[in-house]
Amino acid sequence: MISDKILKRVSKPGRYIGGEYGQILKDKNDIKCRWAFCFPDTYEIGMSNLGMRILYGSLNSQPDIWCERCYTPWEDMQKEMKENNVPLWALESGDPLCNFDIVAFTLQYELCYTNVLTMLDLAGIPLMADERDENCPIIIGGGPCAYNAEPVADFFDIFSIGEGEEALCELSRLYINMKDNGSYSRKSFLHEAAKLEGFYVPSLYGVSYNGDGTIKEYKPLYDDIPTRIKKRIVKDMDKAYFPEKVVMPYIETVHDRIMLEVCRGCYRGCRFCQAGNLFRPVRRKSANTLNEQAKTLFKNCGYDEISLTSLSISDYPYLETLCDELLCWTEDKKIGLSLPSLRIDSFSKELMERISSVRSSGLTFAPEAGTQRLRNVINKGVCEEDLMNAAKIAYNGGKSSVKLYFMMGLPTEQLEDLEGIAQMAEHVIDAYYQNPDRKKGSRPPQVTISVASFIPKPFTPFQWEAQDKLQVLLDKQKYLGSKITNRKIKYNWHEAKVSHLEAVFARGNRRLSKAILEAHKRGLMFDSWDEYFNYEKWMQIFADCGIDPEFYANREYAEDEILPWDIIDIGVTKEFLLREKKAAYAERVTPNCVEKCSGCGANKLGGENSCCPKA
Amino acid sequence: MLPQSVRIKFQKINVLKFISHLDLCRTMKTALLRAGIPVWYTEGFNPHPKMVFSLPLSIGTESECEYMDIKITEEMSFDEIKQRLSDALTADMAILDVYAPEMKFQEIGYATYEITPYASYDLSPLSKDEVNITKRTKKGEATVNVKDRIVSVSENEGKIYMILSADTERFVNPEHLLALCKSEDHRIVRKEVYTRNMKIFR
Structure with missing residues (x-):
C-alpha cells in the first residue's frame, strides 16, 4: 500500500486508493487462489471495462478465490514507486502483485503491450516467461488481443482464449486441486492447463519459420495437448454469470453508467x-x-x-x-x-x-x-x-x-x-x-x-x-x-501512424516480442495516449531489432500461408x-x-x- | 410539508481525503439513488438530484463534520434515510446524523481542526504579528495576512488544535498554515463547524 505522503505528491491520487463502494474484500485465510486482475491502462479506462467487471465478479463468486484489481500507474506515480521501493500492489488488499497466485492482464488493444511490461516491471516479476521460477505468480492474458497474442507470447505463461467467466474459475480449480494434492509445480500446472479447453500455453508450442520470415510450423511439445486451441463461449446468456454489483469509482471514469x-x-x-x-x-x-x-x-x-x-x-x-x-x-x-x-x-x-x-x-x-x-x-x-x-x-x-x-x-x-x-x-x-x-x-x-x-x-x-x-x-x-x-x-x-503500429501488432508473430521488450527498456509506455505515442522511436526500435514493420502491416499475406493465429480456433x-x-x-x-x-x-x-x- | 429539507452530516476520512469535491458530489448522487431516497430533482434540461454542500474540503484534509442538504419529495423518516444512505456508502463516508436544518450554511463562521504531525514542525510563525500566506487568485498571486482569522492554535499530547475562520470570504486552509510551520507530513481532520457566534453548527 502506498503512503499518504506519496499520494499527496502525484496527480489524480484517487486512482490509487481503492476502498470503493462495492469492492470485494475477503479474509486471506479462507482463500486458496488469489488473482490480481490487471488492466494495462489507467484506472479511469480500466474501471469502465465491462469484461473486467464480469470476470471480477465471477471469480469472486467462488468462496476460495479472491480477485483484486490493478491498473497502470501514471508516470509520476511510477517514479515515486521506484524511488521509494514500492512494488505494484492490488487495490483491495494493498498486497504486492508478486505475492499473488495468478496475475491476469486483459488485452483490449494492441497498444497496451508496453504497459503490460511496465506493470510486470513495477511488480518485480520477471518479464520473460522462461525466467520465472516457482515463486512467481502465473501470468495470464485474455481479451480480444489474446486471439493473436503471439507478439507478447514470450511474456505470458497462459492465454485464455474466448469468454472467461466459466473458464477462469476452472483454471483456478485446477490450480487449487494441484496445490492441495501436492502435484503442483509451475511446469506441471502449465502442462495440465494446456489440456483445459480454451487455454493456450505458448511455451508448449514451438514455432519454426521459413527463410522468408513466414511461419513454417507450430509444433506442440506434448502429444496430449491440442494442436489448435478452441475458444470458450458461454452457451446460454440468460444463465450466464452476471455481476449484480459494481465497484463504484470515486473519481470520474470514462463510462460512469x-x-x-x-x-x-x-x-x-x-x-x-x-x-x-x-x-x-x-x-x-x-x-x-x-x-x-x-x-x-x-x-x-x-x-x-x-x-x-x-x-x-x-x-x-x-x-x-x-x-x-x-x-x-x-x-x-x-x-x-x-x-x-x-x-x-x-x-x-x-x-x-x-x-x-x-x-x-x-x-x-x-x-x-x-x-x-x-x-x-x-x-x-x-x-x-x-x-x-x-x-x-x-x-x-x-x-x-x-x-x-x-x-x-x-x-x-x-x-x-x-x-x-x-x-x-x-x-x-x-x-x-x-x-x-x-x-x-x-x-x-x-x-x-x-x-x-x-x-x-x-x-x-x-x-x-x-x-x-x-x-x-x-x-x-x-x-x-x-x-x-x-x-x-x-x-x-x-492518426495513421497509430493505425500502422496497430496493424504491425495485430498480425504480428513471436519475433515482435524482442521489439516490445526493447521499447519497454527505452521507456515507452501508454502508446495509446497521444502524449506518449512515439512513432519515430518505435520505427527506430524495429530497425535496431532487425524487424521490418512492413512485413507485418503492409504485406499481402498468401492465402496458403500459415498465419500466426492459425493455432487458435474461433x-x-x-x-x-x-x-x-x-x-x-x-x-x-x-x-x-x-x-x-x-x-x-x-x-x-x-x-x-x-x-x-x-x- | 413536502418537499422537505433534510440535512445530512457525514464524515470523509482516511483515503477519501484524496477525493475532490466534484467527485464527492458524484458519489453522493449515486449513493442517494441506490439508497432509494426520494430526492428532489432540479428542473430543466438535465434534471439531477438537488444537493447543497457546506464547506468544500480541500484535497488532503479529512473531516468528521461534512454537511449536505437535500430535499425529499415523499415522507421518509430521518432514521430510515440515515440507515439507507449508510448502507449505500463505505464506512469512510459514514452518515453521522440526519435532521431538519436548524441553521443556514451562510451562518458558518469557524471550524476546528485536529492535526497529527508525523515529522518536525515549528508553530512560532503563527504567533507573529503578521501571518502572511500566499493565495492564488484569478488575478495572480496575492499575499494575505490571516492573523485575525486564526482564533487559536494549541498543542496537546502531540497533537495540534486550530480554530480557524471558515466563512467563505475569510476561509483559512490549515494546510497553508502548516506550510508556514514547515510541517511536511501530517494528518488534518476537521472536527467541528461553528457559527459566527461560536455555536455548534446544526
Missing part, C-alpha cells in the same frame, strides 16, 4: 470487423432477463444512465419490448437510455423517441465507406437511402448533430470512394434543408465525420490484405480534406473467411445470418437464443 450487455456477437458479417467474427455465434439475453438485471444494477450502483451494450444494438430482435419495459421505470427515476451502436437501416422514429425521452444526445451512425460499391465490398449492407432516412428521422426529432464513422484504406478503395465520403456528408446536410418536417427553431445541422484507417485484423476476410503504406494513408487523408468544403461538416481522422473457419474474401473482390454481398446461414462454422460451438442452425 450501467452497461447492460444485451447480446454477444453480431450477425452482420462486415468483412473488416474482427469482433463480428471473434464473438460468433450470436447469443442474446431475453428482454425479461435484461429488464430484471437492469433493475438490480440500478439498485446496486445508482447510475442515471443505462447503456444497452452490443455490437449492433438495433439488430436485437426484442429491442422494442426491452425499451418499453425499461422505460416503465426508468423515466420516472430520470434514468437515460443510450444505444451506442445504431445501424442506419434499422433505426426508427419510435426507437429514437425511446432513447431521447430523458436526456438528449446526438446520433452516431457508421456507413464505413463512401460508395455503394465499396460498401458491398466490405459487406456493410446499408445504402445511402438508409442514411438519408435515418438523418430525416433524427432531424424531425429535433436532433441536429449527426456523427458518421468511415474507414479509409479499405481493400479495392479508389479516390472516388473517398469523394463519396464527402458527398454523403453533404447529402446529410442537404437532407436537413430539404426536409419540411424538421423541428422549427432547431440549431443548424452539424455533421461530424470520423475517418479511421483500415487495419487488417486476424480472423476477418481481410486478414490477408496489405494495409496502405503510411504515406498513402496520409495522402488520402489530405485528399479527403480537400473535398470537404462545407463548414457545417467537421472532419476528424485517426469457430469461424478459414475456408469461410476465404470465401468471403473472394465475395468481397466480386463486390458481392453475403446475406446476414438471420436471412440465410452462410456456414461460417461458429454454430459448432453451440449457443442458446442464437440465429444459428443447430450443429
Whole structure:
C-alpha cells in the first residue's frame, strides 16, 4: 500500500486508493487462489471495462478465490514507486502483485503491450516467461488481443482464449486441486492447463519459420495437448454469470453508467470487423432477463444512465419490448437510455423517441465507406437511402448533430470512394434543408465525420490484405480534406501512424516480442495516449531489432500461408473467411445470418437464443 | 410539508481525503439513488438530484463534520434515510446524523481542526504579528495576512488544535498554515463547524 505522503505528491491520487463502494474484500485465510486482475491502462479506462467487471465478479463468486484489481500507474506515480521501493500492489488488499497466485492482464488493444511490461516491471516479476521460477505468480492474458497474442507470447505463461467467466474459475480449480494434492509445480500446472479447453500455453508450442520470415510450423511439445486451441463461449446468456454489483469509482471514469450487455456477437458479417467474427455465434439475453438485471444494477450502483451494450444494438430482435419495459421505470427515476451502436437501416422514429425521452444526445451512425460499391465490398449492407432516412428521422426529432464513422484504406478503395465520403456528408446536410418536417427553431445541422484507417485484423476476410503504406494513408487523408468544403461538416481522422503500429501488432508473430521488450527498456509506455505515442522511436526500435514493420502491416499475406493465429480456433473457419474474401473482390454481398446461414462454422460451438442452425 | 429539507452530516476520512469535491458530489448522487431516497430533482434540461454542500474540503484534509442538504419529495423518516444512505456508502463516508436544518450554511463562521504531525514542525510563525500566506487568485498571486482569522492554535499530547475562520470570504486552509510551520507530513481532520457566534453548527 502506498503512503499518504506519496499520494499527496502525484496527480489524480484517487486512482490509487481503492476502498470503493462495492469492492470485494475477503479474509486471506479462507482463500486458496488469489488473482490480481490487471488492466494495462489507467484506472479511469480500466474501471469502465465491462469484461473486467464480469470476470471480477465471477471469480469472486467462488468462496476460495479472491480477485483484486490493478491498473497502470501514471508516470509520476511510477517514479515515486521506484524511488521509494514500492512494488505494484492490488487495490483491495494493498498486497504486492508478486505475492499473488495468478496475475491476469486483459488485452483490449494492441497498444497496451508496453504497459503490460511496465506493470510486470513495477511488480518485480520477471518479464520473460522462461525466467520465472516457482515463486512467481502465473501470468495470464485474455481479451480480444489474446486471439493473436503471439507478439507478447514470450511474456505470458497462459492465454485464455474466448469468454472467461466459466473458464477462469476452472483454471483456478485446477490450480487449487494441484496445490492441495501436492502435484503442483509451475511446469506441471502449465502442462495440465494446456489440456483445459480454451487455454493456450505458448511455451508448449514451438514455432519454426521459413527463410522468408513466414511461419513454417507450430509444433506442440506434448502429444496430449491440442494442436489448435478452441475458444470458450458461454452457451446460454440468460444463465450466464452476471455481476449484480459494481465497484463504484470515486473519481470520474470514462463510462460512469450501467452497461447492460444485451447480446454477444453480431450477425452482420462486415468483412473488416474482427469482433463480428471473434464473438460468433450470436447469443442474446431475453428482454425479461435484461429488464430484471437492469433493475438490480440500478439498485446496486445508482447510475442515471443505462447503456444497452452490443455490437449492433438495433439488430436485437426484442429491442422494442426491452425499451418499453425499461422505460416503465426508468423515466420516472430520470434514468437515460443510450444505444451506442445504431445501424442506419434499422433505426426508427419510435426507437429514437425511446432513447431521447430523458436526456438528449446526438446520433452516431457508421456507413464505413463512401460508395455503394465499396460498401458491398466490405459487406456493410446499408445504402445511402438508409442514411438519408435515418438523418430525416433524427432531424424531425429535433436532433441536429449527426456523427458518421468511415474507414479509409479499405481493400479495392479508389479516390472516388473517398469523394463519396464527402458527398454523403453533404447529402446529410442537404437532407436537413430539404426536409419540411424538421423541428422549427432547431440549431443548424452539424455533421461530424470520423475517418479511421483500415487495419487488417486476424480472423476477418481481410486478414490477408496489405494495409496502405503510411504515406498513402496520409495522402488520402489530405485528399479527403480537400473535398470537404462545407463548414457545417467537421472532419476528424485517426492518426495513421497509430493505425500502422496497430496493424504491425495485430498480425504480428513471436519475433515482435524482442521489439516490445526493447521499447519497454527505452521507456515507452501508454502508446495509446497521444502524449506518449512515439512513432519515430518505435520505427527506430524495429530497425535496431532487425524487424521490418512492413512485413507485418503492409504485406499481402498468401492465402496458403500459415498465419500466426492459425493455432487458435474461433469457430469461424478459414475456408469461410476465404470465401468471403473472394465475395468481397466480386463486390458481392453475403446475406446476414438471420436471412440465410452462410456456414461460417461458429454454430459448432453451440449457443442458446442464437440465429444459428443447430450443429 | 413536502418537499422537505433534510440535512445530512457525514464524515470523509482516511483515503477519501484524496477525493475532490466534484467527485464527492458524484458519489453522493449515486449513493442517494441506490439508497432509494426520494430526492428532489432540479428542473430543466438535465434534471439531477438537488444537493447543497457546506464547506468544500480541500484535497488532503479529512473531516468528521461534512454537511449536505437535500430535499425529499415523499415522507421518509430521518432514521430510515440515515440507515439507507449508510448502507449505500463505505464506512469512510459514514452518515453521522440526519435532521431538519436548524441553521443556514451562510451562518458558518469557524471550524476546528485536529492535526497529527508525523515529522518536525515549528508553530512560532503563527504567533507573529503578521501571518502572511500566499493565495492564488484569478488575478495572480496575492499575499494575505490571516492573523485575525486564526482564533487559536494549541498543542496537546502531540497533537495540534486550530480554530480557524471558515466563512467563505475569510476561509483559512490549515494546510497553508502548516506550510508556514514547515510541517511536511501530517494528518488534518476537521472536527467541528461553528457559527459566527461560536455555536455548534446544526
